Amino acid sequence: xxxxxxxAKSLVKKYGDLxxxxxIDLEVHAGEIFGFLGPxxxxxxxxxxxxxxxLTPTSGVAxxxxxxxxxxxxxxxxxxxxxxxxxxxxxxxxxxxxxxxHAFVYSVPAQDRRRRIDEMLDLLQLSDRAASxxxxxxxxxxxxxxxxxxMLHQPQILFLDEPTLGLDPQTRKxxxxxxxxxxxxxxxxxxxxxxxxxxxxxxxxxAIIDRGKIVALGTPEELKGMVGGDVxxxxxxxxxxxEREIKELLGVxxxxxxxxxxxxxxxxxxxxxxxxxxLQAPVDTVSLRRPxxxxxxLKLTGRVIRxxxxxxxxxxxxxxxxxxxxxx
Amino acid sequence: xxxxxxxxxxxxxxxxxxxxxxxxxxxxxxxxxxxxxxYWRDRxxxxxxxxxxxxxxxxxxxxxxxxxxxxxxRGTGISYIQFMYPGIIGMSILFSAIFGAxxxxxxxxxxxxxxxxxxxxxxWAVAIGKxxxxxxxxxxxxxxxxxxxxxxxxxLSPLTVLQLVPLAAxxxxxxxxxxxxxxxxxxxLQGFQVVMNFLMMPMFFLSGALFPLTNLPGWMTWLTRLDPxxxxxxxxxxxxxxxSGLPNVNSLGLTINGQVLAIPMxxxxxxxxxxxxxxVAVVMFERRD
Numbered sequence: 001x002x003x004x005x006x007x008a009k010s011l012v013k014k015y016g017d018l019x020x021x022x023x024i025d026l027e028v029h030a031g032e033i034f035g036f037l038g039p040x041x042x043x044x045x046x047x048x049x050x051x052x053x054x055l056t057p058t059s060g061v062a063x064x065x066x067x068x069x070x071x072x073x074x075x076x077x078x079x080x081x082x083x084x085x086x087x088x089x090x091x092x093x094x095x096x097x098x099x100x101x102h103a104f105v106y107s108v109p110a111q112d113r114r115r116r117i118d119e120m121l122d123l124l125q126l127s128d129r130a131a132s133x134x135x136x137x138x139x140x141x142x143x144x145x146x147x148x149x150x151m152l153h154q155p156q157i158l159f160l161d162e163p164t165l166g167l168d169p170q171t172r173k174x175x176x177x178x179x180x181x182x183x184x185x186x187x188x189x190x191x192x193x194x195x196x197x198x199x200x201x202x203x204x205x206x207a208i209i210d211r212g213k214i215v216a217l218g219t220p221e222e223l224k225g226m227v228g229g230d231v232x233x234x235x236x237x238x239x240x241x242x243e244r245e246i247k248e249l250l251g252v253x254x255x256x257x258x259x260x261x262x263x264x265x266x267x268x269x270x271x272x273x274x275x276x277x278x279l280q281a282p283v284d285t286v287s288l289r290r291p292x293x294x295x296x297x298l299k300l301t302g303r304v305i306r307x308x309x310x311x312x313x314x315x316x317x318x319x320x321x322x323x324x325x326x327x328x
Numbered sequence: 329x330x331x332x333x334x335x336x337x338x339x340x341x342x343x344x345x346x347x348x349x350x351x352x353x354x355x356x357x358x359x360x361x362x363x364x365x366x367y368w369r370d371r372x373x374x375x376x377x378x379x380x381x382x383x384x385x386x387x388x389x390x391x392x393x394x395x396x397x398x399x400x401x402r403g404t405g406i407s408y409i410q411f412m413y414p415g416i417i418g419m420s421i422l423f424s425a426i427f428g429a430x431x432x433x434x435x436x437x438x439x440x441x442x443x444x445x446x447x448x449x450x451x452w453a454v455a456i457g458k459x460x461x462x463x464x465x466x467x468x469x470x471x472x473x474x475x476x477x478x479x480x481x482x483x484l485s486p487l488t489v490l491q492l493v494p495l496a497a498x499x500x501x502x503x504x505x506x507x508x509x510x511x512x513x514x515x516x517l518q519g520f521q522v523v524m525n526f527l528m529m530p531m532f533f534l535s536g537a538l539f540p541l542t543n544l545p546g547w548m549t550w551l552t553r554l555d556p557x558x559x560x561x562x563x564x565x566x567x568x569x570x571x572s573g574l575p576n577v578n579s580l581g582l583t584i585n586g587q588v589l590a591i592p593m594x595x596x597x598x599x600x601x602x603x604x605x606x607x608v609a610v611v612m613f614e615r616r617d
Contacts, residue, residue, distance in 0.1 A: 052446070075448075077446060077447070078448040084439070086442075087438070088442045088443045090366075090435075090440045091438070092366050092369055092370070093365065097362075100358075101362055102447075104354050104357070105354070105355050105358060105443075105447035105448075107350075107351045107448075133369075
């Protein structure tokens with residue numbers, strides 16, 4: 001087994017009576033891409049902030065790169081790369097100047113500076129725009145520059161807090177391609193948070209977090225295996241009658257989500273013809289699919305993660321609480 | 329035969345140990361350098377910041393000069409515009425030093441401060457780097473106005489310029505440190521207007537930039553002597569005007585109990601003010617989460 005690079009035991013963060021993180025245990029291994037998945041306000045950002053030494057845990061222990069985050073935060077910071085949720089570039093400076101600044105404050109040896117900056121610009125495909133001011137960059141380019149910057153001091157672990165938030169699907173995909181490349185080129189461990197279910201599929205392992213607690217942890221396949229077989233969803237103009245009949249005739253208890261009925265069955269292909277044949281209540285639409293992480297989340301928490309949950313206001317509040325947490 | 333299994337070790341400290349003193353010096357340098365880079369890049373700000381002193385000199389200075397005529401200066405032979413000119417250099421330094429250092433508040437607003445504060449460097453290095461950045465910008469802004477000397481009837485010699493550089497530096501340093509200290513206590517841009525109206529403007533008006541600090545009402549004499557900028561602007565004026573063949577400037581200078589202060593003394597007071605406020609800023613920075 002690969003060595004453990006992140007280790008948390010009973011990690012708790014309280015704000016007054018509010019328990020933002022309610023006791024988290026996890027281990028992340030070297031070279032992994034580890035995803036932290038959950039809805040907004042679940043405690044993702046608070047957890048990642050504690051691991052990055054930006055917040056002090058109320059109780060519990062966390063070791064990052066083998067170093068206790070409370071005892072020696074500076075040593076931890078030297079060994080980790082950070083990509084924040086909100087932009088943190090100087091957009092008056094060029095891409096290269098932003099990286100130079102970082103190389104200085106992270107004590108990258110003078111003889112390595114240029115070489116490492118060129119290498120990172122190249123890896124993240126920013127070489128041709130390195131001399132342009134960051135204010136001329138697209139959202140995706142800014143993100144890539146922040147990733148390049150986070151990698152410049154050769155950290156063991158790269159932490160990314162919602163790195164693809166607000167980017168279009170194509171750009172999100174390219175960010176993932178780059179992260180995978182970085183992992184294979186540099187062997188860096190990647191720890192990231194996201195609320196995009198489809199992105200979690202790219203991770204080697206995922207922890208699903210809800211209300212400050214980890215409710216499931218495993219590979220995407222393992223987690224999907226928690227949902228039994230296939231997912232069948234029907235809509236009906238008489239959902240109550242349909243629900244009763246499905247229970248009585250087919251022996252399955254469906255879950256109601258507005259007007260639709262959703263059920264997990266071992267063999268969807270055989271189940272659908274039976275359903276259509278035996279139901280008296282009108283069936284308007286039928287869909288059959290393999291379970292996704294959304295289904296896992298729904299099964300574990302009884303709720304759905306929605307993209308629109310992350311509003312600008314929530315993001316600001318999350319940032320404010322992270323940066324002024326001690327003052328409130 | 330037993331099989332040796334590699335036991336999983338917790339990651340040892342791989343990064344080479346960093347000399348923290350060198351790291352702080354490097355941080356001060358790059359924080360200063362970034363400020364200078366941004367200053368040069370922002371040409372419009374450079375032009376705009378020259379507009380205000382020019383307006384003061386041309387309109388305010390010329391206007392008052394002609395209406396006061398010989399009534400100004402009590403027989404020193406100094407015209408109002410000549411008197412005001414070094415004061416406007418001081419004003420330029422005052423405003424750009426405080427504004428330059430307070431760019432920390434912008435950095436906070438636009439996120440860059442996070443990059444600085446999470447870096448494995450000492451917080452005091454951040455405060456010092458910022459203060460030096462503000463100092464350098466303000467010195468350049470102030471000394472640039474020396475090109476206007478011929479237009480206000482002031483003669484400049486290389487010696488004058490040489491003497492002015494350290495005086496401009498201490499004034500700029502004192503006020504930039506003041507700016508960093510304010511910025512370390514401010515959380516948003518909203519407070520900026522307040523700082524501007526209740527700190528910078530009174531500081532400017534009471535500094536002796538616009539009128540001699542002699543024969544003032546008692547309460548005002550007190551306030552002008554409490555204004556740190558007074559101790560930075562007075563020596564600049566004395567150097568500029570006395571080297572220009574107007575030695576009587578000393579009779580319009582800053583006095584404490586009727587005694588004219590020596591220029592090195594004034595510079596020392598200014599520097600001490602800067603050092604104290606920079607310490608305040610460092611403490612405030614260290615305290616931030």
